[in-house]
Amino acid sequence: MTQFSRKVLALVWKDMLSEARTKDIFTSVFVFALLTVLIFSFALEPGSETTSLVAPGMLWVAFTFAGVLGFGRSFVLEKEHGCLDGLMLCPVEREVIYWGKAIGNLVFMLMVEVVVLPIFYLLLNLPLDSLPQVVLIVLLTTIGFVSVGTLFSALAANTRARDVMLPILFLPVVVPLVIAAVKSTGLILQGSPWADLWSWLQIILAFDVIFLVISSLVFPFVLEG
Numbered sequence: 001m002t003q004f005s006r007k008v009l010a011l012v013w014k015d016m017l018s019e020a021r022t023k024d025i026f027t028s029v030f031v032f033a034l035l036t037v038l039i040f041s042f043a044l045e046p047g048s049e050t051t052s053l054v055a056p057g058m059l060w061v062a063f064t065f066a067g068v069l070g071f072g073r074s075f076v077l078e079k080e081h082g083c084l085d086g087l088m089l090c091p092v093e094r095e096v097i098y099w100g101k102a103i104g105n106l107v108f109m110l111m112v113e114v115v116v117l118p119i120f121y122l123l124l125n126l127p128l129d130s131l132p133q134v135v136l137i138v139l140l141t142t143i144g145f146v147s148v149g150t151l152f153s154a155l156a157a158n159t160r161a162r163d164v165m166l167p168i169l170f171l172p173v174v175v176p177l178v179i180a181a182v183k184s185t186g187l188i189l190q191g192s193p194w195a196d197l198w199s200w201l202q203i204i205l206a207f208d209v210i211f212l213v214i215s216s217l218v219f220p221f222v223l224e225g
Contacts, residue, residue, distance in 0.1 A: 007092050011100025015074075016107070025108050029070040033116045036062035041123040051124050056185035059120055060178055063138070064145070064171075067109060071149035072166045074105055075157035094220035102150040102215075109142050126189060133188045137204070141181040144208045148173050151215040155222045177207045 019025055040058040044051045117138065121131060149170055156166040184200040194201075 004093070004096065007096045008099045008103065011096065012103045012107070015100070015104035019104075019108065025070050025073045026111060028073065029066045029108065030112045030115065032069055033062045033066035033112055034119065036065070037116060037120050037123065041120075044124065052126070052189045053186065055120075055124055055126060055189060056182045059117075059185060060141075060182050062116065062120075063109075063113065063142070064174070064178055066112060067142075067145045067149055068167050068170055070108055070112075071105060071146075071153040071170070072156070072163065074101060074150070075153045094223050095216050097223065098150060098154075098216055098219040101154075102146050105150055106142060106146045109146060110139070113138055113142065127191075130188050130191070133194075134185055137181060137184050137188065137201075140201075140204045140208060141177060144177045144204060144211060145174060147208065147211040147215050151211075151219055151222060154219065158222075173211075176203060180204050180207070 037058065040062075044054060117131075117135070120126075121128065149166075152166055152169040152173075156169065159165050180200045180203040184197040184204070187197040187200070
């Protein structure tokens with residue numbers, strides 16, 4: 001394991017311990033995502049044809065806005081307690097802070113999705129054979145969310161209107177990713193083969209790679225600002 005990886009994992013471990021003590025991010029994100037899915041589920045008849053058409057939009061509305069809520073708390077807590085200044089004074093590369101925070105946010109989001117996704121399937125009586133494919137789409141899309149959300153949460157934390165600034169910056173950028181996730185999830189639920197959703201999957205993969213690279217390069221300038 002390289003020295004860079006050790007520093008990143010140390011930062012991730014610090015965030016995991018902090019979250020284990022307070023449960024601030026996980027609780028708020030989980031409750032929001034679960035309530036969103038529950039409210040939407042009452043508007044649909046489980047197992048109907050309409051459900052399979054509307055379900056992808058429901059799922060990604062819940063995950064997208066839950067992600068905004070979680071990303072908004074990741075750097076705000078550091079800022080409020082003065083920990084961000086301490087991280088910047090540490091003799092580590094700024095990219096270490098980005099990757100540490102990004103991996104931490106990814107873990108939090110995946111923890112929420114692992115619990116919410118089965119409940120979503122249960123409430124809407126969706127075909128379980130599509131679950132592994134949907135899990136793959138959720139994983140790849142969440143990586144894209146995290147790559148952008150971590151960068152913009154650091155940027156928003158340095159502004160007065162941080163609660164408003166993050167959604168304004170984050171949501172327009174991730175629109176292509178959300179559209180690709182909704183379309184690919186819908187095709188999976190309708191039983192379409194992988195060949196039909198390959199183009200949407202390429203968009204998700206391209207988004208992940210591009211924004212992971214760009215965010216890692218831009219993050220040091222955002223943090224210094």
